[in-house]
Amino acid sequence: MTSPRRTVENWSWRSVASAEKFNKSTKVPWLLLDKDDDYHSPRKFFNLSKDLIYRINLPKSRNSPCHFGNFSIRNGFIYSSKGWLLNVENHLELCLSNPFSLSRITLPHSFLLCSNYILLLNFALSSSPSVASDFVILIVYYSFVTRDVKLGFWKNGDHDWTDIDLIFSTFDSNITYHNGRFYIIRRFEFGAEFVVHEIDIQNSESVSISSKSFANLFPSTHIGSPSWIVGSSQALMIVTWRLDHASIDEDGNIVGDLYSHVPHFEFIVQEIDFEKGECKKVSDLGDEALFLGCYSLFLVDVSNESRFKSNHIYFAENCQQTFSCGSGGSVGVYSIIDGSYEPFFTEADFGYRCSSQWIEPRP
Numbered sequence: 001m002t003s004p005r006r007t008v009e010n011w012s013w014r015s016v017a018s019a020e021k022f023n024k025s026t027k028v029p030w031l032l033l034d035k036d037d038d039y040h041s042p043r044k045f046f047n048l049s050k051d052l053i054y055r056i057n058l059p060k061s062r063n064s065p066c067h068f069g070n071f072s073i074r075n076g077f078i079y080s081s082k083g084w085l086l087n088v089e090n091h092l093e094l095c096l097s098n099p100f101s102l103s104r105i106t107l108p109h110s111f112l113l114c115s116n117y118i119l120l121l122n123f124a125l126s127s128s129p130s131v132a133s134d135f136v137i138l139i140v141y142y143s144f145v146t147r148d149v150k151l152g153f154w155k156n157g158d159h160d161w162t163d164i165d166l167i168f169s170t171f172d173s174n175i176t177y178h179n180g181r182f183y184i185i186r187r188f189e190f191g192a193e194f195v196v197h198e199i200d201i202q203n204s205e206s207v208s209i210s211s212k213s214f215a216n217l218f219p220s221t222h223i224g225s226p227s228w229i230v231g232s233s234q235a236l237m238i239v240t241w242r243l244d245h246a247s248i249d250e251d252g253n254i255v256g257d258l259y260s261h262v263p264h265f266e267f268i269v270q271e272i273d274f275e276k277g278e279c280k281k282v283s284d285l286g287d288e289a290l291f292l293g294c295y296s297l298f299l300v301d302v303s304n305e306s307r308f309k310s311n312h313i314y315f316a317e318n319c320q321q322t323f324s325c326g327s328g329g330s331v332g333v334y335s336i337i338d339g340s341y342e343p344f345f346t347e348a349d350f351g352y353r354c355s356s357q358w359i360e361p362r363p
Helices: none
Strands: 007-011 030-033 043-047 052-056 084-089 093-098 103-107 118-125 136-143 148-155 162-168 174-178 181-185 194-203 206-214 228-231 236-243 265-273 278-281 288-292 297-301 312-316 331-335 341-343 354-359
Touching (some): 118 174, 136 174, 136 181, 148 194, 194 236, 228 297, 265 312
Parallel strands (some): 007 052, 174 228, 288 312
Antiparallel strands (some): 084 093, 093 103, 118 136, 148 162, 174 181, 181 194, 194 206, 228 236, 236 265, 312 331, 331 341
């Protein structure tokens, strides 16, 4: 199969976004491609639906790509939620930026200073700041002083951040916002239950937390890290992955080159009913498909998309590389129906190496 001629557009951070450049009806997330060797070069966003690549000049940090004064973004990952990126600028300035509307929101950072040095691990927004002024941002971070993974939130209009009384022992804490509440999952442990925390944030004085354990449907199987959580129209879904015996040695290590395991693993999709404390395996997504990155998961109706198939998972092949800089992989396509795998890109696309992230194209 040959690929159509691909168009590349340059899109400056300081330029004006127009209706011609951005299609608001786009549902499929865009793929963030690998950064070039020059850290200051524009980042490339791949609109796979339209077969367009946008070069966007994002705001620059004055420090290195991984460390920003008191802050560090984990191994250079770019985190996104509702189409917004979490950035650190000018050493101590934490901000949200939208590469599609070219908007920017400066966030307070006083609660972080008490930790002296932190590692930002993930974040989620309750809604896009472009459409709701009462949005809440929830951040997962690691304190090098207390050596704990913690949560903090800021509601638009608050003077400072508010800590949440939850402490984690793992860096792999994926979060989502669903039906008015945040949900965060603890990493699966071998042969054990897993825990989901529901966080209801009204304001800095009113935060309620409910935690429930769910039975691991595959207790005898080693579940890989990380795990992902996403809200559908009716329920929460959790996605995990496991390797088969063909790709691991007797010590549990991956055999072969970095991505030799890709055809030899299984994605497990489960639907959880938080109120009832029940979960079940999902084998049919209807008209929807999943788009999975290292710290991002999206459930999208692809019934009107000619390039994508329902009941499939489109995943960054390096989505499991927890401690990498999120580079070097391609995109794989996994069938939920029969467990088959195929590469998304053709030989003509060789050289398009993706980062580990999908980003919602929201203005």
